[in-house]
Amino acid sequence: MASLSEQLGSGDTRAKVIEDACGVLDQEVADRGGLSGIAIKGAYKVLQGIKPGFVPEVVDNLLDDFLAALDPLYQEAASKQRPAGAYLRENAARVADALLAVTDRRAKDAKRQVIRSAYDKLRSMAKKQVEAAVPRLADMLDRHAAKTG
Numbered sequence: 001m002a003s004l005s006e007q008l009g010s011g012d013t014r015a016k017v018i019e020d021a022c023g024v025l026d027q028e029v030a031d032r033g034g035l036s037g038i039a040i041k042g043a044y045k046v047l048q049g050i051k052p053g054f055v056p057e058v059v060d061n062l063l064d065d066f067l068a069a070l071d072p073l074y075q076e077a078a079s080k081q082r083p084a085g086a087y088l089r090e091n092a093a094r095v096a097d098a099l100l101a102v103t104d105r106r107a108k109d110a111k112r113q114v115i116r117s118a119y120d121k122l123r124s125m126a127k128k129q130v131e132a133a134v135p136r137l138a139d140m141l142d143r144h145a146a147k148t149g
Helices: 004-008 011-031 034-050 056-077 084-090 092-108 113-144
Strands: none
Touching: 004 011, 004 056, 004 113, 011 034, 011 056, 011 113, 034 056, 034 113, 056 084, 056 092, 084 092, 084 113, 092 113
8 A cells, every 4th residue: 555645745635635634723723622722722823823824834844744654554554454544543542642753853843932832831731632633634534545444
């Protein structure tokens, strides 16, 4: 089975994945409630305010690393003849760990203090939030990647 990077990492497909990922991100942020939701929404607003198009730019810059991080799970699903989206849902903690390893590395190297600061404030609650986002992420993967099950 072709890797996620090979399937989703270039051309029109990449542009569609980035647009879809931004929509998923917007939905996830909008759905957050309580005190953690206030913090997440505030940090997201700060990121959106850095410059027009900043969030899609960040998604584009992270996409290759995210696809590489998710590919082992995608390949496992294929080897087990399981639908990728369902497999991701069943392995939400592993998905969260894989994606957060990427963002942890990137945040550490971020040149803008506002980004590092916002990330550091939210990192303690990130795994729970990313796990909660896995169903939408899995649906997005199902829309764009080759079927594995």
